[in-house]
Amino acid sequence: MQWTDRIRQTKILLVIAAVIIAVTSLLISHFLVKDLSNEERKKMEVWAQALHALNHADENTDLSLVLDVMQGNTTIPVIVLNDKGGIDDYRNIQDTLHLDQIAQRMLKAGDTIVVGSQIVCYDESVLLKRLSQYPYWQLGVVMIFVVVAIFALLSSKKAEQNKVWVGLSKETAHQLGTPISSLMAWVEILKENHPDDDLIPEMDKDVKRLERIAERFSKIGSLPEPTPGSMNEVIAHVVDYMRRRTSNKVEITTQIPDHDVVVNMNASLFEWVIENLCKNAVDAMEGAGKISIQLIDDDHRVAIEITDTGKGIRKKDINHVFTPGFTTKQRGWGLGLSLARRIVEDYHKGKIFVKSSEVGKGTTFRVELHK
Structure with missing residues (x-):
């Protein structure tokens, strides 16, 4: 029971450690993703203001800074809608055949900024999406590690345990061998001296049974055909x-x-x-x-x-x-x-x-x- 309890306690500790690692990773990733999301929101607000400035610029407006801001967005997907729902512009979107569907999804998600008569819709960057998925991948790796660790623990203990049982069985058979041989000899003497005694055949059966038991123990650990x-x-x-x-x-x-x-x-x-x-x-x-x-x-x-x-x-x-x-x-x-x-x-x-x-x-x- 002590060995069983130790194995059970070890498995519980491994599971608890995995849960702690997973929860800690999820919390840290959650706060990190939240901070990066806020940063991307601020970038898109600046980008939307730059777009507004570009749309209302005249020949005397210096557009160098505005253009730098506009071109600086190379990671965040953006779709600009006019007041009629049409698409005026888009950036960092590979699937250009389904721009309308992507824009509607962005609108439903609430990731929008209204600037004048235009609506700037944006989505999370690829880096932010990967970061939000990272803790779940990490959780999977931790769980695989725990399963492998428990399996290795049980396998090693089972192998060690089998060696103990096999050694114990063979030693028992060895120790029984000498007294059984002696008992068999005494039974034969009793048969010669008291051939009519009804108890001697029963004693003979018990001695032979002891011999079979010793034989059984000696076979533990081998693979009998x-x-x-x-x-x-x-x-x-x-x-x-x-x-x-x-x-x-x-x-x-x-x-x-x-x-x-x-x-x-x-x-x-x-x-x-x-x-x-x-x-x-x-x-x-x-x-x-x-x-x-x-x-x-x-x-x-x-x-x-x-x-x-x-x-x-x-x-x-x-x-x-x-x-x-x-x-x-x-x-x-x-x-x-x-x-x-x-x-x-x-x-x-x-x-x-x-x-x-x-x-x-x-x-x-x-x-x-x-x-």
Whole structure:
């Protein structure tokens, strides 16, 4: 949970930083654009006065300054309308075929200056338009940066996390190897000395099961080759084990097709997935309830649904149940469902997810494999 909280806090900090940068950029750009807009307004007022002076000049008027002002506007689009709505002049407009439409748009926008009998309509310069659009482009770049940063963070953490889980699994298998070998030897001695004892075969089964568990842990991190196997047998083995190892208050039922459902899989690992889901169901029911295992054989895929009558999962926790370290138990590492997803999705290219869950009524997990 601590690792999950740190990742969540880091993502929140990145998003907050992006929002602060975006808001600051928008505010600064807004005030800058506003100041430049006012400056352009003043320039156009001077330009309009120069136009008025040019229109009312006589032979004694010095037009050098007026012409300098008129020719000095090389960026702001301008259209001059007469009192009848006709176009007397225009500057810095490339689309000369639609001058009337452009003039009407300028009039509606209110960017006009009335000088005598003429109306000077103007639009923002290209530089001002680009500057007003700049913060939105910057916002997009910041958001892309945040997404890439979060993705890189999650990827690096996931890679580091996988190394930890793989190392832990292999070390567990290694540590189990010696005592299991010793137990197997003791069981053989007991068989020779007490051949009629009914408990020894059960002990033998448990030791062999420990051996299979060690084998499963040793395969974590490698890519075992899937081979055709019977899903019916996998479920039967799990059900047989769970019935002998759980309370009589837990009822386990199965819905399995009459025909043999063959799937490419690693039977040992996949059996562990179903077993883990069943054990979680028993824990969720606190040792009393019903577990239903349904095997569905479609044309292109095989699905296993495991339903329990336990306490259910809160909606806010459903998206985190497969996160390593997440657990609602007082005692638990939160690795079971994480490893189950790794086995299903990474090794078998399938899917595992919470199909439905309701607090106080139960949960259904669904596992899907391609044929």
